[in-house]
Amino acid sequence: MTLPLKIKLVLLGKNFNDFNLEKIRDHKSGIFTIISVEEIRENDIKTEEDGLQYSVDKLKKKIAEDVGFDIVFAVTRSMIEDNYYGHRLGKKSCIISYFDIKEDILKDGNTIENFILRNLYAVSTLYVKSNGSLLPGDWSYLHQDTRGCLFDYNVLKTDIIYSLHKPRLCNECVASMNASTIPHDYNTMLNRELSGIRRPLYYSVRRFFISHPIWSLTIASVFSLLINLLASLVYDFLKHTYHFFP
Ligand SMILES: [Zn+2]
Numbered sequence: 235m236t237l238p239l240k241i242k243l244v245l246l247g248k249n250f251n252d253f254n255l256e257k258i259r260d261h262k263s264g265i266f267t268i269i270s271v272e273e274i275r276e277n278d279i280k281t282e283e284d285g286l287q288y289s290v291d292k293l294k295k296k297i298a299e300d301v302g303f304d305i306v307f308a309v310t311r312s313m314i315e316d317n318y319y320g321h322r323l324g325k326k327s328c329i330i331s332y333f334d335i336k337e338d339i340l341k342d343g344n345t346i347e348n349f350i351l352r353n354l355y356a357v358s359t360l361y362v363k364s365n366g367s368l369l370p371g372d373w374s375y376l377h378q379d380t381r382g383c384l385f386d387y388n389v390l391k392t393d394i395i396y397s398l399h400k401p402r403l404c405n406e407c408v409a410s411m412n413a414s415t416i417p418h419d420y421n422t423m424l425n426r427e428l429s430g431i432r433r434p435l436y437y438s439v440r441r442f443f444i445s446h447p448i449w450s451l452t453i454a455s456v457f458s459l460l461i462n463l464l465a466s467l468v469y470d471f472l473k474h475t476y477h478f479f480p
Contacts, residue, residue: 237420239265239305243258245310246308247311248275261351265423265427266355288314294327298327318331318391332349345433348433359411359420362417384403400429402425402428
């Protein structure tokens with residue numbers, strides 16, 4: 235199998251203003267590369283309003299495997315069968331949906347781009363580990379408990395937020411990878427790239443201030459002191475050098 239994997243990204247639905255497509259398409263990775271983007275434009279399916287969802291059978295017809303690509307990876311904001319956030323549709327095709335979890339992702343200070351990239355890494359890793367298939371035959375590659383790992387089952391869909399900021403593989407999954415035929419340098423490359431998937435800096439700083447109020451107060455006080463000190467020094471400098479002030 236040759237890396238990077240060739241990905242065809244399919245956007246299914248009507249409106250994709252929730253994320254920046256360029257950030258996904260131009261993401262630099264030694265593990266996967268998006269070769270092509272296809273849009274299947276149709277009205278979004280909203281469960282609350284019309285009681286509909288995309289059935290897996292329907293999706294298998296819409297998101298066909300393509301011999302020119304390793305994986306056909308689809309994204310939608312509509313609900314998919316049984317309200318999963320992701321579904322494998324075949325050996326080389328799958329779909330993810332941020333239906334029902336968009337607000338939780340954004341409230342956590344994360345982005346839909348990170349949701350998509352995190353799942354691209356999970357799917358690519360499963361594909362490589364399973365020798366070119368997304369259907370390894372059982373579910374043992376997933377674990378029920380939530381560890382911030384790419385292979386968390388996330389029974390509670392919103393638990394996905396724990397593996398969006400700097401996602402990783404847990405020790406158990408690393409051991410499982412090492413026991414497989416996966417190339418040795420794959421884990422190193424994966425870890426390096428996953429560490430680059432982070433919340434935007436503004437939200438990380440905001441979260442720090444909210445969760446560490448005493449430290450925040452101390453830092454704010456020190457900064458305030460330093461700014462006052464700096465202002466005094468500038469004042470003295472201007473006063474003595476240019477006689478700007480009376
Ligand atoms: Zn794990």
